Amino acid sequence: MIIRRGEGSVIALVGRERETAQVEALVDRIRERGDALVLRGAPGIGKSALLAVASEWARAHEVAVSSTSGVQSETHLPFAGLYQLVQPLLGAADELPARQREALLGAFGMEDAAAPEPFLIALAVLNLFGDAAARRPLLIVVDDVQWLDRSTTEVLGFVARRVRSEPIALLLAVRDGYATSLDDSDLTELALDGLAPAAAEALLDAQSPALPVGMRWRVLSEAAGNPLALVELPLALDSGAATTNAEFLPLTARLERAFAARLAALPPPTKALLLVSAANDGPDLSAALLAGAAVTGTELTAEALAPAVEAGLVELREPGIQFRHPLVRSAVYQKAGPADRLAAHRALATVHAADPDRRTWHRAAAIARQDESVAAELEEVAARARRRGAITVAVAALRRAAEVSEDPPVRAERLLRAAELAFELGRRDQVAALLALVEPALLGRPQRARLAWLGEVLEEGRNEGPERILRLIAYAETMESAGDPTLALNFARAAALRCWWTDSGRDLRRRVMALAERLASSGDDPELLLILATVTPVESGGAIIDRLTKLRDARFDAAMARFLGVAGTAVGAHDLAGHFLDACISDARAQGRLGLLAQALGSQMWSRLFCGDWQSALLAAEEGERLARETAQPRWQSSACAALALLAGLRGEEERGLALAAQAERVLGSGANSSTMAIVEHARGVIALCAGRHEEAFGRLRRLFDPDDAVYHPMWRLWAIIDLTEAAIPERREAVRAVLAELEEVGARTPAPLLHVGLRHARAVLADDADAGPLYQDALNADLSPWPTARARLLLAHGVWLRRRRRIQEARVPLRTARDAFDALGLLAFGEKARQELRAAGEASDLRLPSSVDQLTAQELHIARLAAAGLTNREIGQQLYLSHRTVSTHLYRVFRKLGITARGQLRDALRDRHGR
Secondary structure (H helix, E strand, C coil), rough: EECCCCCCCCCCCCCCCHHHHHHHHHHCCCCCCCCCEEECCCCCCCCHHHHHHHHHHHHCCCCEEEECCCCCHHCCCCCCHHHHHHHHHHHHHHHCHHHHHHHHHCCCCCCCCCCCCCHHHHHHHHHHHHHHHHCCCCCEECCHHHHCCHHHHHHHHHCCCCCCCCCCCEEEEEECCCCCCCCCCCCCCECCCCCHHHHHHHHHHHHCCCCEEEEEECCCCCCHHHHHHHHHHHHHHHCCCCCCCCCCCCCHHHHHHHHHHCCCCCCHHHHHHHHHHHHHCCCCHHHHHHHHHHCCCCCHHHHHHHHHHHCEEEEEECCCCEEHHHHHHHHHHHHHHHHHHHHHHHHHHHCCCHHHHHHHHHHHCCCCCCHHHHHHHHHHHHHHHHCCHHHHHHHHHHHHHHCCCCCCHHHHHHHHHHHHHHHHCCHHHHHHHHHHHHCCHHHHHHHHHHHHHHHHHHCCCCCHHHHHHHHHHHHHHHHHHHHCCHHHHHHHHHHHHHHHHCCCCCCHHHHHHHHHHCCCCCCCCHHHHHHHHCCCCCHHHHHHHHHHHHHCCCCCCHHHHHHHHHHHHHHCHHHHHHHHHHHHHHHHHCCHHHHHHHEEEEEEHHHHHHHHHHHHHHHHHHHHHHHHHCCCHHHHHHHHHHHHHHHHHHCCCHHHHHHHHHHHHHHHHHHHEEEEEEEEHHHHHHHHCCCCHHHHHHHHHHHHHCCCCCCCCCCCHHHHHHHHHCCCHHHHHHHHHHHHHHHHHCCCCCCCCHHHHHHHHHHHHHHCCCHHHHHHHHHHHCCCCCCCCHHHHHHHHHHHHHHCCCHHHHHHHHHHHHHHHHHCCCCCHHHHHHHHHHHCCCCCCCCCCCCCCCCCCCHHHHHHHHHHCCCCCCHHHHCCCCHHHHHHHHHHHHHHCCCCCCCHHHHHHHHCCCCC
8 A cells, every 4th residue: 555665674654664663673573572562543544554564574584474354244253353363273273282172163163162261262372373483483463453353352362461472473453443352451552643744745745746736735634644545535536526625524434435436436236246245254256246146136257346456446366355445345335225235135145045153144234124033043143152152242143133123022031141141251331231222121020130130240349238238138039939049149149248348237137148048058058158258257157167177078160169268268267268269270270261260369369368378379369460350350350459569568568569559449449348448458557567657557457447437347357456466556555455355256256267366466465564475375375387477477576575574585586486487488578577676686687688489470480389290381371371382481481590400490499498
């Protein structure tokens, strides 16, 4: 198009030197690291030309190019764009792990697969690309991303976020004004604006040197630097399609009109052939000729396209008819009358009779009325799409089926099912749009309850207090009467969660508890235990701990295992919760259920944190935050940020901790509730405590215990008692003693292990000197093996108490032990406090030197641990949703940082944090 040969580049674009350099640099560094770049701009602004520059530059530098382009008429075909990219590589699919291979081939309809998880499909594609790039670096070029089917776009986003360690680059072009699933993927964007005035003049003069001065000014003014407009508007003006007195139009409309002007002079067979080509699902020339013949009633050959080729509207090249620009396709389709468009789609439905999906979509486009037979076929399209893992397509098919439904109640049911599928995708915007089309009066009682359930999950962040809980109870009772205990339990669980978020009162909690006990299949039902743990964590704590202990050897699916793990965390039995969460995480990884995995990691990080396994807590929090962001779960992302903030504070990284706490609040936005606010404020309190700002720490932590404060939470406060106690300067101790007295009453009603660890610690620290000794011994004699951090902090407090009573020799022993424990745990802030106390006790203590393990990033540490456990690179990649080549690259860095040369040395290197 608007390109000329240049000396420094294979091809150069007028006025695009900076942008050309950027896309060429993307290719130049591909062997060092992978990357992705999104080009965004208006129609005709030069996105496709830049893609051509990158492709030519890549081929000139021995980089393979795989390309595809979105086609507006293909957005409803599952994985249509992805297939174009992957098809040349499918010969290597047999080398993929079985689950990935089955998911990928099932997505393309090449094998039967039971609704493959989208992320397994994406991982398979990543591995295919990675294996191909190992032979020759790979540039993936995608034009008109806005018209790809969303299933393809989501796979591309997944791949783009994971190519940093691969010789792979992605260059993706998106038209302004279109939202895609790439928008929230944090990929680098290059926004294309109009050409600078000098460049615009140079381009116009090169293309149309004979323009009169007045016409030249008009084109420059209206084109506003748009390269395609600078080329096309002179042709339109010259042909008389516009006059110098024509009104100024939006640029896209002007360009479409410019293309449409050339259509007017074409013979009827050519126009008909262009129309069916524009309406067709792809560039297949033979299908277009057959459909064109059906429309015109005469046999057509490729010669009928010659006038369109001469007019510069289309090209004939592999794999068939190629429109010169997407706006040409749009102009052809929009210029045709409604009757002509319907006729084109009817012809295409006949031509695609052997392809039920294509046939059905064309049948749906060929009618201007309700037609139940078409609606029924669209339902079948939705079922096939769902089986292939293309849920987005299934949603679109059900929505269109609703539009052409003849029976209003059936229409409402189809919309409801479409909304339920959209919820599975996490597409809250789609859910809201579909629910707005449903007429509740057309629904029966069970359907109204399903509608209410979708409304509940859609408005999860809204805190309406007891009124919302009462409505949820009423819906649960409706579904109980209708004989649907599964949905009834869903409502009960939602009511229980809202009881956890806010103080709903004892009576309401008891109603939810009674409802759950009535609905549950047995006393060991995981959903029942979860509901009891969130509604009555103190009163039911003992029974839940007993049941969890009994169920440790039982096997549950991933979702039920998570329920049990969350029940354990809610009642403070983090030592028990970890077992169930580990099982859930293992299954969710294998099944590709990344949304569920993010939730399980969000619970596991707190279990690991409170149990003192800081490395594992950090790994779970970092991965959980990344996956929650990727699967659009802001509540879980916010919680992970808060955990990372608290961990940063404990490691002495105050600035980073405060930034993460602020991020946790930003992510949650208006969806905050007392539970999440308490977590963030707890993190800020610990950060201040570890930085030595005791007054600030006390003020923040005290808020968790004040029922009148917005961050008060009756359960989360129980896990903060050690922090509050240590933040209390002498004049604040009476206030903490009052809090302790209140928590002693709670402790008398629940055996929650974490609470009683905190109570024993607080009793000793807050006691008068005459009583403290036996209380310290009582706390230290308890079994603290599941709580190493609590034990280390208790030893530090005991050492400080001994030193202040001038029992110097005795003080050194617990202080030394606490220092070594903090060093082993990686808690730098507390380790430094122990060193300060040892120096005050007359014993020198060198600064802790960072070990080689401390140099590892969280992802490197995760990979190193899995490798040390004996997993292969492919097995690690399957667990962490990375390519095996990325795993290999990380391990190479790990070996260098740890100073080892063999995989067999990993276990010892990771075990010995200090090199001893």
